[in-house]
Amino acid sequence: MIVFNLWSVLQWYLRPFIKWFLRKTTKLCELQRICYGDKPGAERTRNVEKSLMQSRTRDVKEVVAYLDGVVYERRFIPRYFRDILDPSIGIILRVKKINPKLHSTFVVSFRRCLEQIWSYRSLVDQVELLRQTQYDSTNDDHEDKLLKLWSLLVPDTPLEARVTKQWQHIGFQGDDPKTDFRGMGLLGLENLLYFATEYPQVSSHVLSHSLHPKYGYTYAIVGINITSMAYYLLKDGSAKTYMFNAKQNLPNVNLFHKFYCYLFYEFDKMWIESKPANIMEFSDIFKKFENAVRIELADPASVFRINVEVDNV
Known part of the structure; x- marks a missing residue:
């Protein structure tokens, strides 16, 4: 347990350096490396979620908090996706200095990941509501x-x-x-x-x-x-x-x-x-x-x- 905790602390402090090094050598940010390198589906989406959750960038944290808020308000549904996700993706592109014209495939893949991540969180909320609703024989x-x-x-x-x-x-x-x-x-x-x-x-x-x-x-x-x-x-x-x-x-x-x-x-x-x-x-x-x-x-x-x-x- 002590070894695990030490490794977690090391990762926390080394992560920014590792990301900087990989950005310099690959010319791609972590999210791009994930979307271009990982298989679509669980592997890619879980790694995108992990990257977003571990980000220390204020704007990224605000995007995450905003999307969580939309789920809390139960507004994260497909017909609102464009209005919700377009501004969020735009902020990430700006912060990560990603040119959407040069990296259009990244935008498509990243959007799908966001749809999956916050649809899952919305699903957890819906399932919890059903679980908390007790069977009522008068209903x-x-x-x-x-x-x-x-x-x-x-x-x-x-x-x-x-x-x-x-x-x-x-x-x-x-x-x-x-x-x-x-x-x-x-x-x-x-x-x-x-x-x-x-x-x-x-x-x-x-x-x-x-x-x-x-x-x-x-x-x-x-x-x-x-x-x-x-x-x-x-x-x-x-x-x-x-x-x-x-x-x-x-x-x-x-x-x-x-x-x-x-x-x-x-x-x-x-x-x-x-x-x-x-x-x-x-x-x-x-x-x-x-x-x-x-x-x-x-x-x-x-x-x-x-x-x-x-x-x-």
């Missing part, structure tokens, strides 16, 4: 979503009542699912519903595994545990690899839901492959799964897709 919208979840997962069996033991069939603990959403709030329901809506065959496939006589588990409760895992991966920044490598999308709630679906499907696969003796092995297998996901996310080149494999378990 018609909440109730409609819960009933839709049932109809999607068990289309051939109508509910006998709103409060019924039937909910245990899809993995809730008691007669009323609302009590199971306390930890993750509405986010847990939104995740489960997205999985059943957007990936009906996959979610049904996973549900069938949860009902297995030997390897079964509580589908909804496990799903809410997966929500918790996805939430903390998002909060601590680990999910940036997934979000920044999604070439066709900027970080948004739908992309978070897709990340959740990937995690749920992959956990189910690991669970079945592990052939657990009973549900008491859940904690160990879940921890093993999370560690595997974190290792994969640590590689900036990782790309995550749901690859459906139908089996006869």
Whole structure:
């Protein structure tokens, strides 16, 4: 720990000299070297973010604070990007003495990085709001979503009542699912519903595994545990690899839901492959799964897709 702290202090003092030396020898600033040298996606965007966060230049710090403020005001949305980002990019170009006509490709790459970085921060804010919103059985919208979840997962069996033991069939603990959403709030329901809506065959496939006589588990409760895992991966920044490598999308709630679906499907696969003796092995297998996901996310080149494999378990 002492060695690590000493190295951190050395880096803090040596960083300006190293940047100056590289600027003199390459004729490019750090941001240019990143945008020209790193692969697009997580590798480039994370390094741009690190460079901006570590900058000691007042104007750069003000740009970062301004963009954070826009996120706080919940105005960082695509239709406002031009008005928000053009002045910010202009300041960076001026401060770093970058000619946009000579370095037009840098401007394009840098803009994409800014869109990803602050879309991610905006996503964290949106997900946090969903998590803090508690399920309310007097809210018609909440109730409609819960009933839709049932109809999607068990289309051939109508509910006998709103409060019924039937909910245990899809993995809730008691007669009323609302009590199971306390930890993750509405986010847990939104995740489960997205999985059943957007990936009906996959979610049904996973549900069938949860009902297995030997390897079964509580589908909804496990799903809410997966929500918790996805939430903390998002909060601590680990999910940036997934979000920044999604070439066709900027970080948004739908992309978070897709990340959740990937995690749920992959956990189910690991669970079945592990052939657990009973549900008491859940904690160990879940921890093993999370560690595997974190290792994969640590590689900036990782790309995550749901690859459906139908089996006869």
